[in-house]
Amino acid sequence: MTRALLTVVAAGGLLAGCSSSFNAPRDAQSGAAQARWRSSVDAIGKPISEADLSAWNIDVAPDGHGLPNGSGDVATGGRIFAAKCAACHGAKGEGLIGDQLIGGAGTLATPNPKRTVGSYWPYATTLFDYIRRAMPYNAPQSLSADEVYALSAWILNRNGIVPDDARLDAQTLAAIRMPNRDGFVPDPRPGKL
Numbered sequence: 001m002t003r004a005l006l007t008v009v010a011a012g013g014l015l016a017g018c019s020s021s022f023n024a025p026r027d028a029q030s031g032a033a034q035a036r037w038r039s040s041v042d043a044i045g046k047p048i049s050e051a052d053l054s055a056w057n058i059d060v061a062p063d064g065h066g067l068p069n070g071s072g073d074v075a076t077g078g079r080i081f082a083a084k085c086a087a088c089h090g091a092k093g094e095g096l097i098g099d100q101l102i103g104g105a106g107t108l109a110t111p112n113p114k115r116t117v118g119s120y121w122p123y124a125t126t127l128f129d130y131i132r133r134a135m136p137y138n139a140p141q142s143l144s145a146d147e148v149y150a151l152s153a154w155i156l157n158r159n160g161i162v163p164d165d166a167r168l169d170a171q172t173l174a175a176i177r178m179p180n181r182d183g184f185v186p187d188p189r190p191g192k193l
Ligand code: HEC
Pocket: 081, 084, 085, 086, 087, 088, 089, 097, 098, 099, 100, 101, 115, 116, 117, 127, 130, 131, 135, 136, 137, 138, 151
């Protein structure tokens, strides 16, 4: 008996999920009840201000969309790296308690692949996004846009990807083609990106 009932309930649930009758109970409420529900929901929270939103809205797309104004060069990046990053990533980005950031070129197809920013990451714009969002590990989001451009320039330079005199900004960073850009393939399974 209980089993039969459960089956019916489950089938009903499936049907409801597949058709527009899903909202039927709410539709059946009186207009006044719906208005009360709506105003109680509207009373929760308040609209976020542009200023508060911009502090969270910091993602940078692979094509560079979302990169801020500003710029930074390799030499400046080297100085910032020594002061704020080397303690964890090593003076040459060789890795300590933080990941190795530099080197590993040509190792991906070997039995001992070294997946670094230089050898592995497909987009330079992701480097900017990651540093701005998460580093230094002990003080995330404390760096200015100029500092993040400079750090990106130094890390890419030491990986042999940009020249010593490179100055990166939104345009020049997005234009960089990373060595492993074509090393990723789309997942062909349906429903996957
Ligand atoms: C207190 C230690 C510490 C400091 C300081 C630090 N990092 Fe990191 N960093 C880490 C750790 C730990 C990770 C790995 C985090 C994870 O996997 O979640 C990391 C990861 C990274 C990565 C991603 C590497 C990869 O291949 O996934 C980058 C890029 C990076 N750090 C850059 C920097 C830069 C630039 C600075 C200086 C502004 C910095 N870090 C300062 C500890 C640190």
